[in-house]
Amino acid sequence: MAGNLDAKTVEAAKKRVAPYRLSDGEGLLLEVRPSGARMWLVRLTVGGKRRDMGLGGYPAVSLKEAREKAAAARKIAADGGDPIAERERLERERAEQRKAEAEAEARTFRMVALQFIKAEAHGWKNARTASIWENSLERWAFPELGKMPVAAVDRAAVLRAVGEVWRTRPVTGRKVVRRIGAVLRYAAAHDWRANDNAADTRMLRHAGLPALPGGRKQPSLPWARLPAFMVALDAMPGLGALALRLVVLTALRSGEVRKARWSWVSFDGVPTLTIPGEVMKGNKAGEVQPHRVPLSAAALEALARAYAEANGTTATVAELPILATLARDALIFPSAKRTTPLSDMALSAVMRRMNADKPEDAPAPWRDADGRVAVPHGFRATFSTWVDDTRPHEREAAEKALAHEVGNKVSAAYRRSDLFDRRQPLMRDWAEHCESAPKRKAGTRTAA
Numbered sequence: 001m002a003g004n005l006d007a008k009t010v011e012a013a014k015k016r017v018a019p020y021r022l023s024d025g026e027g028l029l030l031e032v033r034p035s036g037a038r039m040w041l042v043r044l045t046v047g048g049k050r051r052d053m054g055l056g057g058y059p060a061v062s063l064k065e066a067r068e069k070a071a072a073a074r075k076i077a078a079d080g081g082d083p084i085a086e087r088e089r090l091e092r093e094r095a096e097q098r099k100a101e102a103e104a105e106a107r108t109f110r111m112v113a114l115q116f117i118k119a120e121a122h123g124w125k126n127a128r129t130a131s132i133w134e135n136s137l138e139r140w141a142f143p144e145l146g147k148m149p150v151a152a153v154d155r156a157a158v159l160r161a162v163g164e165v166w167r168t169r170p171v172t173g174r175k176v177v178r179r180i181g182a183v184l185r186y187a188a189a190h191d192w193r194a195n196d197n198a199a200d201t202r203m204l205r206h207a208g209l210p211a212l213p214g215g216r217k218q219p220s221l222p223w224a225r226l227p228a229f230m231v232a233l234d235a236m237p238g239l240g241a242l243a244l245r246l247v248v249l250t251a252l253r254s255g256e257v258r259k260a261r262w263s264w265v266s267f268d269g270v271p272t273l274t275i276p277g278e279v280m281k282g283n284k285a286g287e288v289q290p291h292r293v294p295l296s297a298a299a300l301e302a303l304a305r306a307y308a309e310a311n312g313t314t315a316t317v318a319e320l321p322i323l324a325t326l327a328r329d330a331l332i333f334p335s336a337k338r339t340t341p342l343s344d345m346a347l348s349a350v351m352r353r354m355n356a357d358k359p360e361d362a363p364a365p366w367r368d369a370d371g372r373v374a375v376p377h378g379f380r381a382t383f384s385t386w387v388d389d390t391r392p393h394e395r396e397a398a399e400k401a402l403a404h405e406v407g408n409k410v411s412a413a414y415r416r417s418d419l420f421d422r423r424q425p426l427m428r429d430w431a432e433h434c435e436s437a438p439k440r441k442a443g444t445r446t447a448a
Contacts, residue, residue, distance in 0.1 A: 003025040003026070003028065003067065004022075004023055004024050005022060005023075005024040005030065005063060006063070007063055010022075010058055011059075013038060015032060015033065015035065015036040016032070016034065017034060018034065019031055019032065019034060024066075024067070026070065026074070027042050027044060027074065028040070028041075028042050028067060028070040029041045029042070029043065030066075038058040038059075039054060039055075039056070040054070040055035040056055040057070040061055040069070041053065041054055041055065042055055042073050042074070044073060044083065046082050046084070053084050053087075055069045055070060056069075106149075107149060107150055107187075107192055108147055108148060108150065109141070109145040109147075109148050109149075110142050110145070110146035111150075112186065112192065113137050113141070116182065116186040117130050117133050117134055133179055137176070137179060137183075140162065140165045140172070140173075140176045141161050141162070141176060141180055143161070144157060144160050145157055145161050145180070150187045150193050151187070151193040153184060153193070153198050154198050155198045158177070158180060159209060162176055162180070163209075166209060177199050180199040181197050181199035181200065184197050184198060185197060217381070218375050218377045219367070219372035219374045219375055219378050220374055220375075220380075220381035220382045220385070221374040221378060221379065222368070222369060222382070222385075223385055223386035223433070226382060226386075226433065227433065227435070227437030229354075230248065230434050230437065231439060232354055233248075234439065236353065238309070238346075238350070239309050239310060239333050239346070240333075240342060240346035240349060242302055242305050242306045242333070243257050243306070243333040243342055243346070244350050245302045246299060246302045246303070246306070247379055248379045248382075249296060249298050249302060249427075249431050249434060250293050250295075250299055251380050251384075251402055252293065253377065253380070254344055254347050254376045254377060255344065256275045256279055256291075257333065258342045258343075258344065258347075259279055259331070259341045260273065261329050261331055262323075262327035262328065262329070262330050262332055263324075263327075263329045264276070265295075265320075265332075267320065270295075270424060271320075273293040273295055273299075274290050274292050275290060275291040275293065275403075276290050277289055277290050277291075280403060291403045293401075294420065294423055294427050296427050296428050296432075297317070297428075298431040298432075298434065299427075299431060300317045300320060301317055303317075303320060303332065304316055304317050304319070304320055306333060307320070307327070310332070310333070310334055348375065348376060351366065351374065351375065351376060354366060355373055380402055383398070383401070383402070383430060386430065387426070394422065396422075397419045397422040397423050397426050400418050400423060401423050401426065401427065
């Protein structure tokens, strides 16, 4: 587009005491200011009014570029628009885009993870859960993912982050992957990333995450070895050993036993331990029903011993009803602080000591069929296998004893019986099996 000005004229324009303008034609003007600055303007008619629109300064905006900008502005005005308002709108959009990009860059995986933990912590049952999450992510996820924008976290990055812990510490590795996945879902819910979870274990397996040997099953003691184990356990001192004994006899989870309180024990009719719904396993405590556990004679004996151990006194099964009433809401298995339950490690420590109590150079005596050292949670599998092998007709009652959820929601909605009457003889027979070995005499060892 030709006009009145050329590059030499624009370059040669000198400053004066007062500002002046040079016209290129068709409303394009070069304003020369007293400072020497040269600014491009285009004169327009917008909404019936004359307006001057700045197009930028020379030489940042050349004569050619100024003519192109002026032509574009004139077209918008000719079509009934407002090029100045349009430019301001575009500038706002660009500013918002830059701000969004800056926020996305600053919204790192670490920042989102800590925000997620803070948001969820109030709903977690254990106050320590938040610090456990943060510490595990700090150790295993943040070194690789922490500084990455959460929107940029992909499967390759997750694989790099969890590869070592997945191979060397499988249980921890699974937890870390689940926690990374939870953070990414939280980010997707806030539209901070695409709804494609880069920590989906099934997808990661296809992307190269190796399968773990042994699956997810906890090592469990064969049920035929259980009587000998109970004899050995009887020789172990402390509340941890008694809590472990009750775990075995009731097939409860260790957390349900460790958190048990005397107010949960009823002696009206069949002695019963009732675990409140909020303590049972499940994400939504309101949807979990209380779990009634019929207490066998052996389980009552373990409770009497626990009372005596915790209170430094003597107690008999016959005295339990009045003792439980007097104890009210006190923990059955308190820690040294008395106000908190025993830790899960207390039960695991009992089993470690039992496996250490063996002839020198002998293998650990309490192992599963694959040779892995048994763990407290595995006794639920021991009970389940005993039912399958000796009382398969009581499979349904066993599932109720284990407090397993019914897989079909429709079935669960209508089948509400906890089969308590059928579970009484089942748990009595189980306790009789557990206690069927001769008691160990003082000064002797149980053969491994």
